[in-house]
Amino acid sequence: MDILIAGVGGQGIILASRAIGAAALKTGLQVRTAETIGMAQREGSVVSHVRLGPTTTGPLIPRGRADILLALEPAEACRYLGYLKPDGRALISTTPVVPVMASLGATPYPLDDILGYLRNNIAGCHFLAAPDLACQAGSHRALNMVMLGALTNLDLPFPAETLLAAALKLLPDRVHEVNRRAFQLGKQALEV
Amino acid sequence: MPELLMGNEAIARGALEAGIRVATAYPGTPASEIMATLMRFGPGAGVYAEWSVNEKVAVEIAAGAAYAGARAMASMKQMGLNVAADAVMSLAYIGVKGGLVLVVADDPGPHSSQTEQDTRLFARFAKLPVLDPSCPREAYEMTKYAFDLSETLGLPVIVRPTTRTCHACQDVALGTIPPRPPVPGFEKDPRWVIMPSLSARQHVWLNRQQRRAGEEFTNSPFNEVRLNSPAGVITSGLSYYYVTEAGEHLGVKLSLLKIGTPYPLPEKLVVNFLKQVERVLIVEEQEPVVEDQVIRLAWRHRLPVEIDGKHNGYLPREGEFNPDIVAAALARFLAIQPAGTPDRPGTPTLPARPPLLCAGCPHRGSFYAFKQAARDRKVILTGDIGCYTLGAAPPLEAMDTCLCMGAGLGLAQGLARVQPDTRLVAFVGDSTFFHAGLPPLVNAVHQQTPIVVVVLDNETTAMTGHQPHPGLATGTRQKKIDISQVARACGVETILTADPLNLEETLAVANQALAAPGPALVILRHPCPQVAKPAGRYQVDETACIGCHTCIKELGCPALRPDGNGVQIAATCTGCGLCSQICPVAAIEEVV
Structure with a gap:
């Protein structure tokens, strides 16, 4: 299974990809990931490639081959949509992170167009107001955990508990409660 | 049970298992996590690990340990090797006793670098063997092997991962970390004293070692041959996986020569492969290092093989490879239709999202104040390498040049010599100041070139992941070097200090420095x-805000965003208070 995680530097994308990788490893799968670390982490566009299963391949997912697009920001979902396979599924946080350049009016941010385009071009598209749920859990920084919780509804090769345990292992004890709540809220938000 | 390790962690682990005694590094993306890992696990295993002041010093310290027969490793990014080049070039002639491994991480793209230079080419120039890992697992194995090879050849060995190995995670099966072996000790011998006569002799030896290394690599497990068809691919490093994946998707079986030792190339292995194929595509990121050697071998051995690659445009020499670029090249080479990608027309225009200074970054105050002070003067602002390079972006636009580590101070002096009517301000970070800022500072004082050096001291090496530097004492046995005392000792007469989040104070200091007659710091x-x-945290008083958006337009803080006619401050606000200091109607207040 190939999962592409997209978002903005500072949203906790590296933690999300490591947690998925660790959960898969625990389940006995082989793992390859590629992360964005460095300059782009400062509010830039970032992406993690996560590849699970027998790996005779490199860490980068070819265009049009990802099974799941997990996007923590709608414009970034759009930017990396080319990686999703035609019948792939997407889980997208709908709350925009408006870049400073857009605030200054130097670059557009057509949110409605972006959401409409995503809805019309992805067969299995799930929208989520993830930052609201993170705040409800106790911290805006738990956005990544809301998304991981919601992701467990998309037929991952391991149970939700394994992913939660793997993610909490990467976090300091004092934030476990908030992050556990965020994960559960995300999971419930998408349950049918 | 294998562990999920980042390539850089796998390299550090390999070094620990190989029995290193000393590890040194200067931070630089994508290499930084190697030392971060060694700082965590090294001391418990009896390893001395340090963040050195720069890469040249790091290599010299590691070489010193290797002179005494201990195993040592220095890690850096590709441009760090330029800083260390003086030591590395001579070290190739002198050689080592204990295994010395230089891990030099390349950054094709580039993602976080000024150049896309290829360390394999540097290795060839320095006449040092280089290993090119294809994945974290192989990086781990190669690092362990590199120490043995270094001792066999008596030469430093370079391990050259790229970003997609350094910052990729993979399940890696680990061995055990053995106890440190005893250090044989330094033996006094003229071989350690480089002189022209010794260099002349050692150059002959060094050239002989090139052939020996090539022979060593003939049976290396890092090189692999598969013979399937008259059409073949030779590939080095990470590209191997792009080739295998593309082959699977295109449904083709190719002859394949995977190279893990791109310099010196194992000649017999390559020549035998070239004899078995009619055509060959060479797939390697960055420079045609393997390709050039293959062309030379095919010519010398009169082999009638067609060689495709970078020289005839099958693959680019610039930028980072990915599975799609390699799949397209392979399809062209085999004259078959490449696999299509889904078409989703009508993509809306997306916002540009370049990296920015974080909310609450003190550099924002520094740049804002100096821009204000420079308003009525002719000023050039030279910059340097670090987070603060992002000060070049709008709306601050507070950086007119950026070249390499420490260059802002030198460039400022050159500009000042030919533009005496212009004031020169050189911004340099605290870590960069120690790394490469000291010689140009001494020069400015000695030559009395009236530049203003501004040290942006955020008490860390921020861009690369918050490593310490000599201006801090993080270990119990470290001594903190005070920047103002250094400047005073260098003879700077005007030395000023301010908190950049206090705009009034910073503006006053900026004006004072710009008015100083000689060099100022x-x-x-x-x-x-x-x-x-x-x-x-700060918040906007909606009743007082007049919607002028001065805060957003002047500061470009990512926590500020327009909200109808007002301004909203996001939860990412850290309470730096700069926006409240510039609000013309005092509508921004601290949350109490």
């Missing part, structure tokens, strides 16, 4: 918000 000190605890 300003320290603008405030801890990086990624490390320090937030001071609090």
Whole structure:
């Protein structure tokens, strides 16, 4: 299974990809990931490639081959949509992170167009107001955990508990409660 | 049970298992996590690990340990090797006793670098063997092997991962970390004293070692041959996986020569492969290092094989490879249709999202104040390498040049010599100041070139992940070097300090420095918000805000965003208070 995680530097994308990788490893799968670390982490566009299963391949997912697009920001979902396979599924946080350049009016941010385009071009598209749920859990920084919780509804090769345990292992004890709540809220938000 | 390790962690682990005694590094993306890992696990295993002041010093320290027969490793990014080049070039002639491994991480793209230079080419220039890992697992194995090879050849060995190995995670099956072996000790011998006569002799030896290394690599498990068809691919490093994946998707079976030792190339292995194929495509990121050697071998051995690659445009020499670029090249080579990608027309225009200074970054105050002070003067602002390079972006636009580590101070002096009517301000970070800022500072004072050096001291090496530097004492046995005392000892007469989040104070200091007759040094000190605890939060009084958006337009802080006719401050606010200091109607207040 190939999962592409997209978002903005500072949203906790590296933690999300490591947690998925660790959960898969625990389940006995082989793992390859590629992360964005460095300059782009400062509010830039970032992406993690996560590849699970027998790996005779490199860490980068070819265009049009990802099974799941997990996007923590709608414009970034759009930017990396080319990686999703035609019948792939997407889980997208709908709350925009408006870049400073857009605030200054130097670059557009057509949110409605972006959401409409995503809805019309992805067969299995799930929208989520993830930052609201993170705040409800106790911290805006738990956005990544809301998304991981919601992701467990998309037929991952391991149970939700394994992913939660793997993610909490990467976090300091004092934030476990908030992050556990965020994960559960995300999971419930998408349950049918 | 294998562990999920980042390539850099796998390299560090390999070094620990190989029995290193000393590890040194200067931070640089994508290599930094190698030393971060060794700092965590090294001391418990009896390894001395340090963040050195720069890469040249790091290599020299590691070489010193290797002179005494201990195993040592220095890690850096590709441009760090330029800084260390003086030591490395001579070290190839002198050689080592204990295994010395230089891990040099390349950054094709580039993602976080000024150049896309290829360390394999540097290795060839320096006449040092280089290993090119294809994945974290192989990086781990190669690092362990590199120490044995270094001792067999008596030469430093370079391990050259790229970003997609350094910052890729993979399940890696680990061995055990053995106890440190005893250090044989330094033996006094003229072989350690480089002189022209010794260099002349050693150059002959060094050239002989090139052939020996090539022979060593003939049976290396890092090189692999598969013979399937008259059409073949030779590939080095990470590209191997792009080739295998593309082959699977295109449904073709190719002859394949995977190269893990791109220099010196194992000649017999390559020549035998070339004899078995009619055509060959060479797939390697960055420079045609393997391709050039293959062309030379095919010519010398009169082999009637067609060689495709970078020289005839099958693959680019610039930028980072990915599975799609390699699949397209392979399809062209085999004259078959490449696999299509889904078409989703009508993509809306997306916002550009370049990296930015974080909310609460003290550099924002430094740049804002100096821009204000420079308004009525002719000023050029030279910059340097670090987070603060992002000050070049709108709306601050507070950086007119950026070249390489420490260059802002030198460039400023050159500009000042030919533009005496212009004031020169050289911004340099605290870590960069120690790394490469000291010689140009001494030069400016000695030559009395009237530049203003501004040290942006956020008490960390922020861009690369918050490593310490000599201006801090993080270990119990370290001594903190005070930047103002250094400047004073160098003879700087005007030395000023301010908190860049206090705009009034910083502006006053900026004006004073710009009015100083000789070289001046300003320290603008405030801890990086990624490390320090937030001071609090600010909010906008909606009844007072007039919607002028001065705060957004002047500061470009990512926590500020327009909200109808007002301004909203996001939860990412750290309470730096700059926006409240410039609000013309005092509508921004601290949340109490």
